[in-house]
Amino acid sequence: MTTLTDHLIVDGARVAYREGGSGEPVVFIHGTPSHSYEWREVVPHVEAAGHRTLTYDLLGYGLSERPAHRDTSVAAQSDLLGQLLDALGLDRVSLVAHDIGGAVALRFALAYPGRVRRLMVMDSVSYDSWPSATWRRIIDEDLDDHAAMPQEAFDDLLTRQLTMTVADKSLMTGDVLRAYLAPHASRLGRASFFEHQVRHYDSRYTEEITDRLGGLTLPVRILWGAEDEWQPVRYAERLRDDIPGAELVVIPGAGHFLMEDAPGRVVREVIDFLASGGEEDTEGSPGPAR
Template identity: 25%
Template sequence: MPSNFDYPGRYIEVEGYQLHYLDEGAGEPLLFLHGNPTWCYMYRNVIGQLCQQHRCIALDFLGFGLSEKPTHADYSLPKQVTRLALFIEQLDLRNITLCVHDIGGIVGLAWAAEHKDVVKRLVIMNTVSCVPEVLGTPRYLPPWSYLVLWPLRLPLVGEIMVQGLNLLQRVVMPLAFGNRRHFKRVVRQGYYYPYRTWSDRYAQLMTVRQIPILKSDPVYQLILETGKKLSGWQVPTQIIWGLQDPSSPAHLIRNTERILPNHKKSLLLAKAGHFLTEEQPEEIVDKIREFLNT
């Protein structure tokens, strides 16, 4: 277990698989959802402070983190939405403050769009989950990213790059930091810990292959429907964004603000990149606390 991750994990069975999650503190729940290629470890510095006043739950999706990693499972994002719904139902969560990042935004907001009655607030961090109108344009993803995403869809190429060479963690992650000094050795080891073998990284590959590049891609429809269902929803929303993120350009903030009009002033972290919980956790904690108290 990573030396800087001192949380007793819990497990729950969902559709016959063991899912790992953290459950710290008491009170109304904050539910944290990670992206790819991370796991609930990314929230350790945030949860460690917020759990003093709130119940903080962080799930590892199937195939990620310390959850089970079967190579025969369905890792489609719609299926992850279904598993998330079952997880929340089994824990009987209500009045949820849903905190999402990266792919966790696609999964979490798709779930929220269908379960508005149990969602009290949204905290959205560096995700492209509900802005379909810019899909397939340079405003959606920078041009260089297509040079990475296309080859990963090719048979064997994707397997070698992601499962064999650990491309997403060893190459892509460092490039997405605003300041790579925050991705120091002990932190890298923490992220690598659950993904030490070829098969451990299977879900990473299956997930990155689903990032929509074309409007014919299946996840595009999920994002499109989510955006439509969320549009105009008056749920209190706090957007927190690392501005040095090469994969989630800052203009996406305006699209999210338009879809979710009852948003507070967005917290823009000028020096943070995609993995903002590593770079500026104190600022994130302060903003979430302020948001919860308004």
């Protein structure tokens, strides 16, 4: 299990992170409602395979600072990623990104193509795919009144949502469920969840880059859970078709948090992708699903 061990001030805000291993650097970007805990079964194996890893909590998430009145949209998180890499002396990296982290990574790769060696996106928000129907209802009903929500009601709401992230519902119970709920186990945590996460569930951040996806020339692998209840596979197929040379891998029996449903398969796909070539693999037609 990986635990964030260090903190760094980036653009005036504190970011919690962890570096490990040695070799070619790869950055893991988590999604929502989540934090870097989701990579605990993946990162150690990637390090063992000979890679330097960087895992961090997005601003407003997990152990990172939750500053009031700070933009924590995927656009702002993409800018912050560049500053974090600068602060750590990382010029060119591979990115492995999940959910909204996928949007952060796609925006970063489009803005700074020379800084990204390879890009893997997992069950990423894209196009007009988000917020999902259940999140849209929460935005409509609870976003402006969240301060009055008791902790028990909040836990029930988030538990219902987290249960939707896995195909095997028994996986989102016990210690695992508690770990996903833990960052929000306070009044500040609840407020931060709505203000730093839910308030920025906005598809304009992905729709505004749709016409630019064809300009990506780096190796891209799209990893998707076949039973994702929030991001249907048709969005993965659309990404594959719009990104030149992109390969789509659909994992049966996995949901939106595919690293919970199928951690071993995710590890194998990540290590295999990172072992593939760099620029020499950037040409070619879109790869088939497999």
